[in-house]
Amino acid sequence: MLRLPEEAATAGIGRLASVRWSLLLVALMLSVVGAATVHSASAAMPVEYLPRQLAWLGAGLLVFLVTFSLDYQRLALLALPFYGVAMGLLVLVLFFGQVRGGSRSWFAVGGFGIQPSEVAKVATAILLAQYLAGLEGEYLRLREILIASGIVLLPIALLYFEPDLGGALMYVPLLVSMLLVAGIKKRYLVIAAATAVVVGALGWGLIHDYQRERVLTFLNPSRDPLGAGYQVRQSKIAVGSGELVGRGYMRGTQSQLRFLPARHTDFIFAVLAEEWGFLGVAFVLFLYGSFLFGCAEVAARARDRLGMLLAVGFFATFAFHVLWNTGMVVGLAPNSGIPLPFLSYGGSFMLFSFAATGLVLGVDFRRYVNR
């Protein structure tokens, strides 16, 4: 069908209006809460992280505009080379990256650090969605499941060497959610669950001592009150002491007196919980709920497999980040360096979050065209 440019333009405006913009609005609200909390968390630190966080936020919005504008269908055509480049970066970082927090996972770009694993996550998501979208058949065949798993296992293996356990873990929801939605037979589901157990057992032997220590400490926090248990313990104290309405902005003793490690990054939710109490927690969880529900809605109303799978992959990734991080802060999950989307300080993950949001809304935007 041939369309006139004018028509296309008017149709475009109508389409723009139908996009689920509340998703971006919620993301921005979360970012504002995040910036304010980062400011509070860094009050007792030598560096004020707020300007940097705002810079990353600005960069994130630019990335959002780019990924929103790109047609994911066309992007998918480039999925393989994009994936190849991303894997190349993951290999390069192993040799030329900077070590931070025990992992060789950063490239220094100017004064900022970039984690290629976040780029790789986008590339992997696109390639996986593209591969699964192109498959015929109601249910996936074993060979297809294995190929899909292979796409994800390569970056996981590379991240294992950095070592970045949290980063590697985040590929799992991507794979699982896309497989589930693409259609997987119950029997494979059972096999997959069994495989997960075996891999888990093997993984226990492969992970590093300090990671194992963290898991053991998670299971029994009083195991090592001087070391690994300290972080979780202090975090729980911070959360609990917030009680209902919190200690007040910038007045959390756990945060301001530096009892809380990694308070501007992985444990930022503890700062928020301490200073704003359960009311603040409930508000932010509500925002996350709306955001996740929005992502799921976009996925559900997508008109093609590729768009739907892409949106589902990002939905699952966001959901896993939110659940794991908020759970970790109250001691429900082991501490494995998983940041909170839009709240935690950190550039790469901020860029990833906005890129993913842009792609998801891009899927929504193009739901009447791509079918």
Place this chain on the structure above:
Amino acid sequence: MASIVRTRERLETMATRVRVVSVLVGIALAAIAGTYWWVQGLHGPEYRELADNNRLRRFPIRAPRGIVFDRAGRPLAENVPSYNLLLEPDASNDVQKSLAFAGAILETDPEQLHRLLVAHRRERPVDPALVAENLTLAQVARFELAALEHPEFEIDVQQLRLYRHREQTAHVLGYLAEAGPQELQSGEYERGDMIGRRGIESQFERQLRGKDGDRVVVVDSRGRAVDEFPPVPPTPGTNLKLSIDLDLQQTAQRLLADSVGAVVALDPRDGQILALASSPSYDPNLFARRLRADDWKRLAENDLHPLQNRSLQNTQPPGSTFKPLIALAGLTEHVIDPNTTFYCSGAATFYGHSRRCWRPQGHGAVNLHAAIRNSCDVYFYNVGQRLGIERIARYARLFGLGELTGIDIPGEKPGLVPNEAWSRRVRKIPWYPGETISVAIGQGPILLTPLQLAVMTGAIATGRIETPHLLERPAPARPIQGISRASFAAVREGLQAVVDSGTGHAAFVPGLAIAGKTGTAQVVAQHVRTRAEDLSFETRDHAWFISFAPVEDPQLVVVVFIEHGGHGASAAAPVAKGMYEEFLKKRPDLRVAPPA
């Protein structure tokens, strides 16, 4: 077309799956919210307290314990600074390194320090851990010098109790030890608090202890103070001035040094204790420095029980020191008068049993004066027989025997004054008249402490019962009712003759009129006369000596008890002599020029 429909159907199925997954995520999110409600809403106050404990650190400011002085104001128990080492592990970059550093200075195994640290952390997770006590000044200096590289260490200055006269005042003062489970449970003491045990330290714990103050500091996670509240100053403990005369106390303890026994010296005019000695003794400073296990073992397993204060805890038959009381009872009950004589042939038969006098060849005809001076047993057998056990017991109680004297030192024993009722109640047998004959010379089932005999001696000297005390006179004197001045005078006269020319001449001090009485308490009934020196230590008799001086104006009572000392005359009387000589050095006014 068909393919489009099929695609639609597939998309619908997939959308359904998406919704299922999103519902699952929603449930998980609700569970997370529920957990936060649990932690913040339901258990918030507990965590808030933890947070406050995290940032508020309470440093107790120990109240200095009251100083104990002797009557002349010489310190007996005082406080000296002691240096303890605290470790704040959160302030250390590398705890292992810190421990190795401390271990090198303290010459201790860092492993041992680590165990202490972990144990302390488990108990009190937010306070700095006490890892070493009583550092030398050299060690303190080395930690202070390294304060910049090792901010995790802190020197804590505490007061340590010092008993500078060690063994010599141990039985008077007692010692300090760490509060036990019971005291901790009472809530009045905290772990690590020291509490007075035995002696004055225990008796006057409340006054001596004072009230700790505290300093509350707001700290950050590295233990650095960021703010401080106005401190609550401690209330120091009350200083105590005891009636103890350090010189007499030291003399008594020195004279006892090689024997097992006790010396009580008191002022009969008001009951003030001047010396309260017991041997063997112990070094109370060992306890203040947290007694080492082997030291405790040595004290606890010592057969001579150095922790026992024999002056008020050891009950023994008084032997012949009981005779003056029998004499007073006999005179008052008119069973004898001062001129009543009994014939002593060296033995006499009572209730079908032959009873020996201590002097095999006998004393011949003896009246009261001679009987006291020579301690004639046969004379007192007769008086005792005439009195009977009930009257003897009544007079014994009149003089404060068989009950607590009320001294302000804990642990006193009441001893035993037997009578018919006691025999039936406790022994479940009737009282044998023959036992009365034994009790009349202070043998048999009568048990008294040296302190009780001192109170009795004071009453014989003054006619009044005074409550013995070291701090405050707890009650006014209780005059002895019913005994005439003449009876007292007759007995005192006899007692003076004991020292002047009788069995207690070993206590004679030129220029001082001393009244006294020797005593020998049988440990094993001897059927064959044996010299004390020929008996083994355990079977040898206990030696007693009771005395007061000057006879006309009594100002000092001295009672000496030597366990397994043999005879009172040879073992106990010389100790009393030493006490009076020391007393005269302080009170030369009491010395009268010996007749030329």
